[in-house]
Amino acid sequence: MYQQHVVIDGLQYSKWNRDYFMMLHASGIHAVHVTLVYHEDARTTLTRFAEWNLLFEQHSDLIMPVYSAEDIESAKASGKVGIFFGAQNCSPIDDEIGLIGVMRRQGLLIMQLTYNNQSLLATGCYEKQDTGITRFGRQAIAEMNRVGMIIDMSHSAEKSTLEAIEISERPICISHANPLFAHKALRNKSDTVIKALAAKGGILGFSLYPFHLPNGSQCTLEDFCQMVAQTADLVGTDALAIGSDLCLNQPISVLEWMRNGRWSKVMDYGEGSSSNAGWPDSLPWFTGKSGMENIYNGLVKTGFNEQEAGKIIGGNWLAFLRHSLPTRQ
Amino acid sequence: MYQQHVVIDGLQYSKWNRDYFMMLHASGIHAVHVTLVYHEDARTTLTRFAEWNLLFEQHSDLIMPVYSAEDIESAKASGKVGIFFGAQNCSPIDDEIGLIGVMRRQGLLIMQLTYNNQSLLATGCYEKQDTGITRFGRQAIAEMNRVGMIIDMSHSAEKSTLEAIEISERPICISHANPLFAHKALRNKSDTVIKALAAKGGILGFSLYPFHLPNGSQCTLEDFCQMVAQTADLVGTDALAIGSDLCLNQPISVLEWMRNGRWSKVMDYGEGSSSNAGWPDSLPWFTGKSGMENIYNGLVKTGFNEQEAGKIIGGNWLAFLRHSLPTRQ
Numbered sequence: 241m242y243q244q245h246v247v248i249d250g251l252q253y254s255k256w257n258r259d260y261f262m263m264l265h266a267s268g269i270h271a272v273h274v275t276l277v278y279h280e281d282a283r284t285t286l287t288r289f290a291e292w293n294l295l296f297e298q299h300s301d302l303i304m305p306v307y308s309a310e311d312i313e314s315a316k317a318s319g320k321v322g323i324f325f326g327a328q329n330c331s332p333i334d335d336e337i338g339l340i341g342v343m344r345r346q347g348l349l350i351m352q353l354t355y356n357n358q359s360l361l362a363t364g365c366y367e368k369q370d371t372g373i374t375r376f377g378r379q380a381i382a383e384m385n386r387v388g389m390i391i392d393m394s395h396s397a398e399k400s401t402l403e404a405i406e407i408s409e410r411p412i413c414i415s416h417a418n419p420l421f422a423h424k425a426l427r428n429k430s431d432t433v434i435k436a437l438a439a440k441g442g443i444l445g446f447s448l449y450p451f452h453l454p455n456g457s458q459c460t461l462e463d464f465c466q467m468v469a470q471t472a473d474l475v476g477t478d479a480l481a482i483g484s485d486l487c488l489n490q491p492i493s494v495l496e497w498m499r500n501g502r503w504s505k506v507m508d509y510g511e512g513s514s515s516n517a518g519w520p521d522s523l524p525w526f527t528g529k530s531g532m533e534n535i536y537n538g539l540v541k542t543g544f545n546e547q548e549a550g551k552i553i554g555g556n557w558l559a560f561l562r563h564s565l566p567t568r569q
Numbered sequence: 570m571y572q573q574h575v576v577i578d579g580l581q582y583s584k585w586n587r588d589y590f591m592m593l594h595a596s597g598i599h600a601v602h603v604t605l606v607y608h609e610d611a612r613t614t615l616t617r618f619a620e621w622n623l624l625f626e627q628h629s630d631l632i633m634p635v636y637s638a639e640d641i642e643s644a645k646a647s648g649k650v651g652i653f654f655g656a657q658n659c660s661p662i663d664d665e666i667g668l669i670g671v672m673r674r675q676g677l678l679i680m681q682l683t684y685n686n687q688s689l690l691a692t693g694c695y696e697k698q699d700t701g702i703t704r705f706g707r708q709a710i711a712e713m714n715r716v717g718m719i720i721d722m723s724h725s726a727e728k729s730t731l732e733a734i735e736i737s738e739r740p741i742c743i744s745h746a747n748p749l750f751a752h753k754a755l756r757n758k759s760d761t762v763i764k765a766l767a768a769k770g771g772i773l774g775f776s777l778y779p780f781h782l783p784n785g786s787q788c789t790l791e792d793f794c795q796m797v798a799q800t801a802d803l804v805g806t807d808a809l810a811i812g813s814d815l816c817l818n819q820p821i822s823v824l825e826w827m828r829n830g831r832w833s834k835v836m837d838y839g840e841g842s843s844s845n846a847g848w849p850d851s852l853p854w855f856t857g858k859s860g861m862e863n864i865y866n867g868l869v870k871t872g873f874n875e876q877e878a879g880k881i882i883g884g885n886w887l888a889f890l891r892h893s894l895p896t897r898q
């Protein structure tokens with residue numbers, strides 16, 4: 241049964257307000273990995289934390305901050321939705337390695353080494369040339385391993401991703417991306433990456449973002465579950481999870497921010513185009529409160545047993561967080 | 570016996586290095602309130618935290634971070650010196666009330682509303698006119714009460730201090746200052762302030778900074794203990810503690826930074842003068858590892874019993890931290 245399992249969405253960046261929290265609550269989701277920043281520097285990241293602290297204060301009946309796997313269990317037990325933070329860029333640390341520990345203490349549990357461009361640490365998936373992990377990147381990986389900040393390579397290029405998996409002494413995550421075999425996109429991941437990730441105990445969160453799905457906005461629940469099943473054939477079920485990349489109720493300015501930050505003078509349309517500049521049409525089976533439950537039922541229908549479906553819907557995220565978050569002495 | 574008591578110094582800003590930590594360790598001090606910043610803004614405060622995290626990492630056999638009263642007990646039990654942080658200015662929050670909670674989570678347990686000048690929150694003790702707690706200051710006090718960040722009025726003017734005590738729903742501290750009756754200085758505190766502080770459960774940390782002592786650098790241990798005894802006559806022993814203001818091994822550039830920050834084009838000599846611009850001569854009985862033990866023995870010799878001396882040397886700080894640090898729901 242869906243309700244008995246812990247349910248975790250590995251990435252969302254929706255318009256956060258009380259109505260949305262009530263919908264999350266009704267959906268049976270116990271915890272969400274929330275994107276805190278896309279391009280913000282260290283100082284602005286503090287403001288993002290402060291804004292969320294106010295939401296926690298104002299909606300303490302519905303949501304609570306998550307700093308550990310145990311907090312997710314508390315959220316589930318208390319009927320609240322747990323929120324844990326990740327950065328879709330290494331911008332929160334500016335150029336300062338000591339800010340990894342500082343941001344980890346603040347509650348940044350997960351950090352991408354890059355967004356779509358070259359960063360100080362590695363190469364993003366939209367660049368033409370991928371030179372892998374940089375000098376700073378090698379130290380940053382070691383420091384993230386030490387303080388228990390999870391490395392996320394969702395937006396990074398292939399060589400950078402394989403090197404991160406290799407260099408890191410702890411498993412890493414790809415919180416929101418799909419296999420290339422299901423849909424060709426710069427953001428999706430090769431079999432080589434998925435196998436290397438899984439072989440070292442990493443986790444892959446399947447995305448529900450239409451630009452990354454087979455058949456785009458026409459992707460059916462069956463198409464999605466088939467993709468998950470084929471990935472299970474490749475690497476088993478321990479590494480599989482959901483990272484929906486749900487960006488509900490967001491104005492187009494947010495999409496433009498993600499694509500352009502402050503680096504681009506020319507409008508960058510990302511995976512869209514000037515004639516298709518807006519958000520993709522949402523999936524009818526993954527909008528509103530039934531999304532995760534639909535996936536669970538779809539997985540069981542596809543041939544996963546209830547235990548496997550439970551792992552994919554949240555159990556694997558919980559286990560991954562439990563061994564990834566503690567500080568190393 | 571000195572060794573059986575918990576020993577806490579309510580303020581230091583020395584040159585932090587392994588030798589110094591070893592001296593602290595040998596002194597029997599269990600925890601120190603360390604000044605993290607004098608004038609630094611929010612972003613630079615993050616760097617100060619990062620620098621200390623590196624010290625904690627490199628000297629983990631000698632020191633440990635303190636985030637709660639229980640951590641001080643752990644420090645004592647494990648034979649390490651606990652370090653807890655305060656700001657001598659409200660500069661770490663910039664102009665943003667949400668940064669109070671953010672800095673509290675980072676480990677800023679104590680914050681002065683002002684240094685010597687007018688701040689966004691209140692008036693510093695060197696200003697000619699003291700208009701008390703500002704509009705922002707009132708909200709900041711409420712927010713500090715809520716998140717369990719201790720209000721410190723060591724450097725603030727009289728009206729501001731009395732208003733802070735009045736407005737705050739939780740006791741406040743004056744971590745490092747002496748009674749005016751013992752020595753006249755802009756930094757020292759009137760009977761009115763000391764009584765109001767103690768009446769609401771606050772704590773006063775007696776300073777060992779020669780410019781704030783009777784007879785300056787010629788102040789004897791007996792002079793110092795006499796000052797403590799007279800204060801006990803005024804308000805009893807529960808509100809009394811030590812906040813040495815020890816600034817050992819610091820170059821004159823640090824003293825200039827404290828006095829001038831980035832606000833003054835003209836060299837400000839503070840309590841010195843152009844012909845007396847440097848650090849005051851240190852007290853022979855409060856330099857090196859025997860300082861706190863000398864005070865303890867001096868207090869007992871002056872007439873305090875061992876329990877009272879133990880409270881003053883650290884017990885009162887521990888009790889104050891225990892009830893001041895938890896978040897209010």
